[in-house]
Amino acid sequence: MRQLIVQVPEGSGGDALAIAERRGGVNLVQFPGRGEDGPVDLALLNLPNHLVGAALDDLEELSPLRVTFIPTGALTLHPPADEAPEQVTDVTRRSPIEVYLGGLQSVGSWTGFLGYAAAAGAVVWIGLFTNTVYLLVAAMLIAPFAGPAMNAAVATARGDGKLLGRSLLRYFAGLALTVAVSAALSFVLRQEIATPQMVSASMLSSTAVLLPLVAGAAGALNLIQSERSSLVSGAATGMLVAASLAPPAGLVGMSLVIARWDLVVSGLFVLLLQIAGINLSGAIVFRAVGLTAHGPRYSRGRRWVFPAALAVTAAALAALLTWQFWSQPNLQRSTREQRAAAAVQEVVNSSRTASLIEANVRFTRANISGQNSLLTMLYVQPAEGAPPASDEEIKTRLTRLVSDRILQEGFNVTPLINVTVIRPPDRLPDDGLPDAGASDEGFEPAALLPTP
Secondary structure, eight states, X not given: OEEXXXXXXXXXXXXXXXXXXXXXXXXXXXXXXXXXXXXXXXXXXXXXXXXXXXXXXXXTTSSSOEEEEEEEEOXXXXXXXXXXXXXXXXXXXXXXXXXXXXXXXXXXOSHHHHXXXXXXXXXXXXXXXXXXXXXXXXHHHHOTTHHHHHHHHHHHHHTOHHHHHHHHHHHHHHHHHHHHHHHHHXXXXXXXXXXXXXXHHHOOOTTTTHHHHHHHHHHHHHHHSOTTSOSOOHHHHHHHHHTTTHHHHHHHHHHHHTTOHHHHHHHHHHHHHHHHHHHHHHHHHHHHTTOOSOBTXXXXXXXXXXXXXXXXXXXXXXXXHHHHHHSTTTTOHXXXXXXXXXXXXXXXXXXXXXXXXXXXXXXXXXXXTTOOEEEEEXXXXXXXXXXXXXXXXXXXXXXXXXXXXXXXXXXXXXXXXXEEEOOOGGGOOOOSOOXXXXXXXXXXXXXXXXXX
C-alpha cells in the first residue's frame, strides 16, 4: 500500500474518499483543515501500489488538488481482525508515476554523485594496479552509474527528452570523472606497464551483450516492484548494472597513461555497449508495465520520443556488435581462447601420440606489430600403446598438428606453441644410471676415497 495525504477544496473530502474506495483504498480518513488559501478538506488515503496513478487521475477532478506522496509501504490493518495476514500481502508493483517521480528525484544532486564516481575511480585503480579482485567488487558497489543508466531507460519509455538528456549527461560525466581519477593515479605513481588484472579486464566474450540486456531488465524490475515483494535488494541490482562499468572505466584511464591503445578501445567498447544494452531492455520493460508519454501530473512526454530513442539505441547496439564481430579477435578474445582450447584438446586426443595433461591457451598483450599472439602451453605424456618416440618427435608432431588446426579454424591469430613432454616414472628412458632404490653396495663414499 501507498499512503497519500490529499488536500482538496472544502466540501470535497467525501468525494476524495469515494474515489479512493473505488480504487481499492482502505483505512480512509477525512478531516477538516486550513491550507494556504483558507479552509480545506484533508484526506488520508491508503491505495494499492499499482492503482496510485489511476487514483490521482480521478482526483484531478477535485481541483485545486494538492498531494503529499509518502513513497514507503504502509501496512493497513482493518476489520475483520482475523484477516490480517491477507491484508498485509499487497506486494503489487509500483505505479508508473511513482517510478517516474523517483527517477526525477535521483537526478537532483551532483555533489554526492560525483563524489561516489571519484571514489569508485580510486578503488578500481587500486584493484587493477594491485591485482586485487575484491577491490573491483567494492568499486562496483560504490560506482553510481546504475542510477543515470536506469533513468535514461525511464526517460526513453516516458518520451521525456529533457530527463533523457540529463541522465546521459550524468552517466558520461560520472564515467569521465572515474577515468580521470584512475588516469591521474597512474600518472602520479608512474605506472609503466599493464598489470595482469588490466589484461584480464580487457578480455571480452562474444556474449558480452547479454550482461547489459539482463542488467537493464533486472534494474527495471527492481524499480517497479514493491519493496517487500523480493529478497533482492536494490544495491545488488545496482551492482549488476555497474558490474561492467567500473572496471572498464578504470581500465581506460590507466591505459591512456601508458599508451596501451588496444586496452583503451576494449574499455570504451564495454562502456558504450552497457548504456545501449541497459537502455534498450530497461525501456522495453518500463513500457510494458505502463510507463507511457502521458500520465497523472505529467505532460512533458512526447509520443515520438520513445520509438525514436529506441530506434537510435537499437542502431547503436547493432553497430557495436558489428564492430565486435568484424574486428576479430580483438573484442572477443575470451571466446576465442575457449574455442582454441577445445580445438587443441581435440587435436591432442586424436593424435594417438600423446595424452593431454593440461592445456593453457591465452592471448598475450605483447606489443608485436602485425600479429595477435595466441600462446599455447601444452603438457603431455606419451600415450599408452603408442609407437616409441622421443620427446623431440612428440613435440614436433604436436606443434605442427596444433598449429595447423588453429590456423584452419580461422581465429586470425599467430599461434605460439610450447609442448612439454612429461613421462611417468615407469616410462623414463634408460640412461644407464642406477635406480633410486638400488643398493649402494660397491660404492665408496666420496669422503673415504684415497687422496691422489
